[in-house]
Amino acid sequence: MHLDVYTNFATGSDKVFFEKWITDRNTRPDLIGLDKRREWVVIEAKGRTNSMGPLNLLEAKEQTKNIKTINGQYPILRFANSTYFRRNIWNFSLLDPEEYNESAPDIEITQGQFYRDYYSTIYNFLQHDDTEKIEYDNNSFLVRELKGTGIKIGIKSEFFSVLNETNCDEQLIEKAFLNIVPKPSETKDSLEDKYKSLEENPNIKDSTKNIGGEIRNNKRNNIQTNNIISKNSNTSVGIDGILVRY
Template sequence: MPILRYHAADFGGGNSLLVGTHDLDVSWEQINWAAQTVGKAEHHVGMHGLFSLFEAAYRTTIVWANLMESASGRLIKSPAYEALDPSEKGSISYYLGLIFAKLFAFRRLDTPWLLHFDVYREEHEAVLEGNEKPDLIGLNAAGNWIVYEAKGRTGGFLTSVLDDAKGQAQEITTIGGIEPVLRVGSLVYFRSDGLHLSVVDPPSDKSRRRRDVKLSERDFLAQYYATFDAAVDVRQNARREERNGEEYRILELNDLDVAIGVPVAARLERRVTPPRQIDDASFIGPDGIEIALGGAWSQVNMRRDPRVRTR
């Protein structure tokens, strides 16, 4: 399994054990699950169906083309990533920042759901001022809100970037009138030994002007699953399978050797599915979304340059 190294600071209370440097065993299924489920800002585009399908393929392609597993198991840049020009690397780094923010939120913060703040732009434009805002709003398994700003860098760690993330995470004071339990800032970056994630939960800044996002849990969850439904709807002949008594529709991205399982029943109430690595190639996340990978994603293959991998 690939290894994610993270560095956590300023977490208190029940999250104090996060503090320090730790290695987290992940899987390519979990990384793909995070890539597919983080943000979902494009739900407006997703209403057009085919574009949601393109988006799903694009998110998986980012992982496939730009990451490898080293002989020691660390996540490293691929030669394809190294060959990109600086602006392209910046775009990919942004997405990697989101992907590993989602993975960390799931594995260490018990937060299955993260949506882009801009999903609710029309509702809160009058509340927030200026350009400073966080990337993500999250809902944890207990029904508490979190705010998360995720950043990614092509180069190494830069304190000023993480400081910016900390500030943006504090821009929202309440969601639906309730104060978030966490305001997290994170930074994904590369060192010579591979990918690192630095993550902090700065103390709340009580001096900030009150800024509220008008949002209910039900609306949040409806938006979260909207893009998946739109993507599967394009494939009207998508096969159906059962998972622990629940019916799933399967979206197959055949060229990428990936299948995405989406629950048929609308999930408008908070319900956490026990996350499980079903076998060496299938994972169901706590949000109920399933990712199944074919042989193209084997450890042997993912340790190769993407240009010579077999499918």
């Protein structure tokens, strides 16, 4: 999720304020998120329609260092990526710096707060009479068509129910998501990788590939009956439970 949600659009206790980020917006990263194990990730993304030099990626790398912790936890991953075209070929470059700046701020955003804000836009979008329930890949989703596009977007029904039934209370949301989205089991290899220090693994990975706010708490009752979508339809579902059908 874009950090602007907390620096520019949030109000009250949700708002994140650091003077340096107001005066120099380019010092902070673009995005924060949670991975499958509910560990924090910091991302800076840059894009161009033309070629992009190595300095752009190095600048993005520096920006990922400018958050120290989130809710008291050090991010498990910080990465900078650049996307650009060169000779009509789409390019993607990635840097994964492990270090952070000692003077970087600590951000107090709970997982429940993050889930609530992450799903707020689609939750509000589904508060409408033409929202329908569908079945896809043995899961139930609430979806609604983007008017005039033929594209439907939605989320798993159980995610929508959590937001509805908890009245969007961040503590209740966090507890509910712990139950419906259990952490994957950690293998010995994943634990070893997780706790490697920068001294043990000083090489920064660089891979390049060329390839051609506020939630309204009104309850909904008028949801249309189920439609079953076959797996060979133009439908995709992310690990966040958001479905897109086109």
